[in-house]
Amino acid sequence: MPTPYIALDKLDKRYPDHHAVKSIDLDIDAGEFIAIMGPSGCGKSTTLRLIAGLDEPTGGEIRIGGDSMRGVPAFQRNTPMVWQSLALFPFLTVAENVAFPLRMQKVGAAERRKRALDWLDRLGLAGMAERNIAQLSGGQRQRVAIARALVTEPSVLLLDEPLSALDAHLRVRMQTELSRLHRELGITFVYVTHAQSEAFALADRIVIMSEGHIQQVGRPQDVYRAPANAFVAEFMGMNNLIRGEVRGGADGQLEIGSALGDFRVPADAARPEGSRGDFVIAADRIALAADIEGPGIAGTVLGLEFVGSTQTVFVEIEGGTEFRVQKQQHEIEALDLVPGRRVKLSWDSRHAWLLPQAA
């Protein structure tokens, strides 16, 4: 296994009033695009600030390229960051903003101007060099911030919710742009976001954080299909969590008893009878039937929500449990799914994912 480019080793950050990062371990490979996700206050931005050296860890260590960052101040790390607020200097022109890091490295005026203009050109901002920041649109400012971060040709780029201030249309375009830059530059991107769509579209691996802990690290599809625990399952949104306990099992399957009935789920290993057997079933794996008499769980359609080409159907089961089911438009129409309609839910038991037992 190659040495990771960025290694977080029992990294810990305690503020006077709260414990933001709780002894996390994480290895990030060179050239990897890693997304750190989690709800507000989960410690994802603090982790990024610790990597950049903007905050001092209260425990553990960060190594970048094998070197310990202990005692290395932010200005010596060359870990440029793209900020949510962009943090462009309003008193400098576009070209001067981009050339700022080079000026700090005492690169000559002619050289730094040339390199700044190259980067502006590369990000489609040719001809904007002499503008004021205030004269640019949101998307253009975003590009200036990215150019400014990349002008020193760093081996890592930190991004702190860089796209959250943009409107949806621009966000998708900037995603493509970031993806292209990552491919072309081959450097490590550490991307903090709370938007699942961004993380899924961009990242090689996703880190899910909650309350200062890392909950799961993995490829986007793995985190989605095989959540490590109930938090991740619920955070990913399109999973339905069913809490139950083990009743028995055979042939790589377990019998799970729950308030909604008995289910079979695939399992790698046997579990003792009576132990926890929580499992998830993804929203797009659930079949809906109008025939109430057939097998499955009966429920009532609560409402529908558009998500691009598909719709999410919210179904309430007796007892108050709510299910999310993802369906194509034509399926919705075929079943005439309007609020109040009674439906039957069922799924192939192979698609159920049994949550690993807590260590």
Add this chain to the structure above:
Amino acid sequence: MTAASVTTRASALSRWSWLGRPRMAGSPAVLPAVLGLPVLLWQAVFFAAPLVFLVVVTFWQVKAFRLEPAFVLDNWSRILFSATFQRALVHTFAVAGTTTVLAVALAFPAAYTIAFRLSPRMRDLVVAFLVVPVFSSYMLRIYAWQIVLSPEGMINALLGLTGVGPLPLLGGAFSLQVGLLTLTLPIAVLILVFAMAGIDRTLIEAAENLGCRRARVIMHVIAPSVRPAIMLSATTSFLLAFGDYVSPLFMTGSKPPTLSILIVDTVKSGSQWPRASVIGVAMLVMLALVLGIGQWLSSGRTARRGAAR
């Protein structure tokens, strides 16, 4: 930015809309004028009118200690070509310029410390201590300095114990600057503190993140961010020092005279109100010039280029 440009466009529209529509009280075109009326009247009665009168008086004559309306240029030529006036002008400029440089040079590091190095509680306390002198009697503070600086004063008493002195602290350029800084420094510091407190901290972190060490952040981020405030504290200091009468009178005994001392002297010697008015008008013109230059400098290079576009 888009929001801002929309508003400017909207206000530009409303500015011209009254041409086409009937005027109505409360309409966007009329309401600002109505609201602005009291201020306008106040300015006209208490600023514009006296100013016009001041200029008119410069052409009047004094005969047998009595002011008589006339139109003579004699007052202007006598004052502008007099060596006393020219010396006082140069002296006042030098004094006010020195105060300005000293005030900004002392205020900037002080404001930086207050805004960035003190805890929020200490910061509030220090700001309160800066505000109090602004609203206390200037005269009283100058008297206090006289006690401190006089040959029998506190400093010389302490120096006497070590065998040094007494030093002539009072009655020279040093004591004059002490007096003028007493007037200007608290205001200069306050202006800079408020400007620095408003700097987006992310800008400072971004600079450090991009390779700027802490000491250089002051030059590359903080100073350019508060540039208008630096110019404001400089022009305010200059204005206050240029027109001040108390410090030159009590800290130097009017020697050499500044322009404000000269005004009083001119009035006292033979009731020469017209000539005093000439000095006053000349001072106002110069202050307006200094203010204009300050404004131009404070807008900054990038902003000027933006406006020219």
